[in-house]
Amino acid sequence: MKLSERKRSLMESVTRDALYEAAVGLLREEGWKGFTMGKLAARAGVAKGTVYNYFDGKGDVLFFVMERNGMRTAEALKSLADRVEAGEADPVEALGEALQVATSGMYRNRHVIAAIARAFEDDPRLLARKRSCQDPKHPLVTIRDSMLRILEAGVRSGGLVEVDPRGAEAVIHCTMMGLGRLLAMEDRDSHGMGQEDISSLLTRIILHGLRRRGAEL
Amino acid sequence: MKLSERKRSLMESVTRDALYEAAVGLLREEGWKGFTMGKLAARAGVAKGTVYNYFDGKGDVLFFVMERNGMRTAEALKSLADRVEAGEADPVEALGEALQVATSGMYRNRHVIAAIARAFEDDPRLLARKRSCQDPKHPLVTIRDSMLRILEAGVRSGGLVEVDPRGAEAVIHCTMMGLGRLLAMEDRDSHGMGQEDISSLLTRIILHGLRRRGAEL
Amino acid sequence: MKLSERKRSLMESVTRDALYEAAVGLLREEGWKGFTMGKLAARAGVAKGTVYNYFDGKGDVLFFVMERNGMRTAEALKSLADRVEAGEADPVEALGEALQVATSGMYRNRHVIAAIARAFEDDPRLLARKRSCQDPKHPLVTIRDSMLRILEAGVRSGGLVEVDPRGAEAVIHCTMMGLGRLLAMEDRDSHGMGQEDISSLLTRIILHGLRRRGAEL
Amino acid sequence: MKLSERKRSLMESVTRDALYEAAVGLLREEGWKGFTMGKLAARAGVAKGTVYNYFDGKGDVLFFVMERNGMRTAEALKSLADRVEAGEADPVEALGEALQVATSGMYRNRHVIAAIARAFEDDPRLLARKRSCQDPKHPLVTIRDSMLRILEAGVRSGGLVEVDPRGAEAVIHCTMMGLGRLLAMEDRDSHGMGQEDISSLLTRIILHGLRRRGAEL
DNA sequence: GATGAATGAGGTTTCATTCAT
DNA sequence: GATGAATGAAACCTCATTCAT
Known part of the structure; x- marks a missing residue:
């Protein structure tokens, strides 16, 4: 079904965007050293594991x-x-x-x-x-x-x-x-x-x- | 006693030099990330605590x-x-x-x-x-x-x-x-x-x- | 309908076989520690959720x-x-x-x-x-x-x-x-x-x- | 000083013994899978870092x-x-x-x-x-x-x-x-x-x- | 029934610093 | 002043399982 696929794709891009925003904000505020996967997840409003579903590390x-x-x-x-x-x-x-x-x-x-x-x-x-x-x-x-x-x-x-x-x-x-x-x-x-x-x-x-x-x- | 003071001062400068050499070598070889107080102490041949006697951190x-x-x-x-x-x-x-x-x-x-x-x-x-x-x-x-x-x-x-x-x-x-x-x-x-x-x-x-x-x- | 039931049963057994093959291969190659549900699903060519439809865990x-x-x-x-x-x-x-x-x-x-x-x-x-x-x-x-x-x-x-x-x-x-x-x-x-x-x-x-x-x- | 050295050595062996006991107990009760460094430390009554002072891993x-x-x-x-x-x-x-x-x-x-x-x-x-x-x-x-x-x-x-x-x-x-x-x-x-x-x-x-x-x- | 994104507890290890000796 | 064992917070990453679609 095209619809469900599109929905899913949309959801993914929403999450991806949230992760992007969170990552940029984090880098801005805390630099690379303060950039931790935990903070990223929390800031993006997802679980730590989710971040690893989107990125390898x-x-x-x-x-x-x-x-x-x-x-x-x-x-x-x-x-x-x-x-x-x-x-x-x-x-x-x-x-x-x-x-x-x-x-x-x-x-x-x-x-x-x-x-x-x-x-x-x-x-x-x-x-x-x-x-x-x-x-x-x-x-x-x-x-x-x-x-x-x-x-x-x-x-x-x-x-x-x-x-x-x-x-x-x-x-x-x-x-x-x-x-x-x-x-x-x-x-x-x-x-x-x-x-x-x-x-x-x-x-x-x-x-x-x-x-x-x-x-x- | 003047002598003992001079001795101490000499010893101190020796230690300080050793720490300098060690620090430079460490930075060269391992960068800031690899630069740990433990390695510094070991490389300078002193105890970790000693480093803290010479430097605040x-x-x-x-x-x-x-x-x-x-x-x-x-x-x-x-x-x-x-x-x-x-x-x-x-x-x-x-x-x-x-x-x-x-x-x-x-x-x-x-x-x-x-x-x-x-x-x-x-x-x-x-x-x-x-x-x-x-x-x-x-x-x-x-x-x-x-x-x-x-x-x-x-x-x-x-x-x-x-x-x-x-x-x-x-x-x-x-x-x-x-x-x-x-x-x-x-x-x-x-x-x-x-x-x-x-x-x-x-x-x-x-x-x-x-x-x-x-x-x- | 008998036919559809038979179809389903056939499909099921195909999936089950695939899971068996995948599981054996995985155990052989990676041992119990490397045996994860994710790998099993991927290797069998099904979704992770599907594995849970066939097995309790x-x-x-x-x-x-x-x-x-x-x-x-x-x-x-x-x-x-x-x-x-x-x-x-x-x-x-x-x-x-x-x-x-x-x-x-x-x-x-x-x-x-x-x-x-x-x-x-x-x-x-x-x-x-x-x-x-x-x-x-x-x-x-x-x-x-x-x-x-x-x-x-x-x-x-x-x-x-x-x-x-x-x-x-x-x-x-x-x-x-x-x-x-x-x-x-x-x-x-x-x-x-x-x-x-x-x-x-x-x-x-x-x-x-x-x-x-x-x-x- | 011999005394202080002996004292230190004694302390070390006490800790080592505690770690040994804790490790054996843990293995007995929880097996290798349940054997975690955190539990080991807690059981031996030391900090996690201490365990790493005694063992490489x-x-x-x-x-x-x-x-x-x-x-x-x-x-x-x-x-x-x-x-x-x-x-x-x-x-x-x-x-x-x-x-x-x-x-x-x-x-x-x-x-x-x-x-x-x-x-x-x-x-x-x-x-x-x-x-x-x-x-x-x-x-x-x-x-x-x-x-x-x-x-x-x-x-x-x-x-x-x-x-x-x-x-x-x-x-x-x-x-x-x-x-x-x-x-x-x-x-x-x-x-x-x-x-x-x-x-x-x-x-x-x-x-x-x-x-x-x-x-x- | 199939899918796969999301979850989150849990594991190992590192290291700056303190402090009793 | 020198020592180095102890500390413990914090980081990264894994994976069994759930559940909405």
Whole structure:
């Protein structure tokens, strides 16, 4: 019966959503260390066992959150990269926008991202698993890939300095990770500068650092 | 008795050194997660209780390691900043050198630094404590302060673009943290680029991003 | 309707067979500890709930397996006992054959048998239930009963030493259980002797131990 | 200080004894399945963590119990074997006595032994560990070894039938395991025969089965 | 009758810290 | 000051069984 199947599927997605919300809230409030399966279950309003019906374990929950979380940013970057490759957008401007998008995505999801980074450091098995995840549709893969495509176009067009685009992408990636960590500290840590100030400054410096000098003249 | 006091002091410093070595080794080999008071004690060759005679707790050990660890980098940066302020060195060149120094210090101590960053995220109490540590002689304070002084001189001299030096410092700090994390992963993660490639590329991009355009012409 | 009933009955027996196969395979491959209702259902290709429509619980599945499993051995021993009582077979020779049959049945079903024994030790309720099962057609009852009848005939005829046949039967039973455990270990545990060597030696020793001395002369 | 060391050592042995008693009691009353570290700790009157200060884990507790448990039997059999080899005892009589000793040891420790056997089946790692334990002083090794020595002497002297002593030892070992299981059932299971009846009958049958016929004449 | 999501008690182990010696 | 046994909260994960559909 189609109906009962649809019902069931709906129920499942309700539970899955509840688990997602609970997971994000938990990560936000307590970080990866405070993220326990017990709390997750309680917060989502289900039994501990139920969580294990949806996920293989703690690491699996993380992957799920990561995926959902990166989707918006991934889509935005992908469309940007597509437009650049189609010649509809200037690579340098697109890079600025991409950094903007990435940074604000970082800000929105800072807690989750910090927790994720933490989890990877904690558990090498996660890392291995992530690496093996080559699915080109995975948000994280898409994000890095799109950034790389924009950089490649920029270098090709001469708008950016001559760097190995892959290297530049790695630098941006690692810089963003650092930013994520900073943002997650939720801490007007640095000389009283706000997080947004730092974010935008970071974007500017990176962009400036990659832009070809002559291009401006 | 003076003698017995000196003896005691010597013994204490021996123990403290042993604890330092053990802590660094442990962090390097097992990361923050694997860093337990039991292992620390065993590795230093003392009893668990003894560790608690020297440190208030796990967090305190970390602070100690952090302090000792940053000393070399702190001194190098401080002398650089002093020379810049004394007009003996060009701010832009000094900035490049400072980034170099910071990056290589980062590489040398990547495990410790990653663990430290992790610990801060884990335990908000540590953060509070760090913030309250305003001792100007503390290596971490010195490092960030020296970098700031170099940046200020650079902006003042017109060699660098007009940015809020405090903001630029914050950006560099957070970038370095991101790099630290990447380095600690010990993982030719990014498109097969080596860690050193990324490190030097990062330095170049930042430097380039902060340098005034006309200055080069 | 007769037809639909027959259909249902057929379906039921198909499911039951699938469950039997799955249960045996599972016990063989994973032992009692690895035997979970979930795996059983998955392996039989039915839902977990369905298993509970066929059996009261984990213990009940076991009984079913036990029953089916012992049938061949039970029939062989029963016909042996019948022939002995009908005077068509020599009790001592029959005993030897019976031990052979029992031993090889033990070997064939060693995994199942070991698991069953384990389950009984785990769960006293099973034991109580087994004891209450006096159904003379139950394979396990038949097996022990047939062995007892052969022994009684042997003692009566003077071919065996004068022992209480019930005691001898108990001894054989418990010996077989020990053998089952050994066989299930799948382990050339004992001084490098093969399992078959031990099986046949055990048979010989028991038989020799029960045979009247003079009888041989 | 010797005194404080001795005190500490005493305290330790008190705790260890308490743990031993608790473990044995628990195994007796609840079997291996009911044997949990929590119960063990509670019963011994210590914290769960303390148990882990004394033992590496559940398996380790088992080994300890096993060792202590088999000591008496091991010593008795060893002295028997020594006397036989020294020509001070008749091998056949010694075998009878050895079986007696083993049987009654089995009876005394039936619960522990059954649990141990169970644990081995549950956890292959234990088996591997046991196999690797070739320490000739380990009670279990001593027991099997002594029995083997007696059998060898018996076969050599002609008092026993010509069997491979190692095979005979394996048969006895497995028989004893079966007996242990039976005894642990605590169940006047078999035709209403008492456990002692079965034990002694088993001894007799085995002995009879191994004894050379002519020897009696 | 079949389904399979939900339940939740229960198991093992870790480790920061205390405190009597 | 050094010691290290004891503590116990807390984490992760399993699985027999139920029950609404």
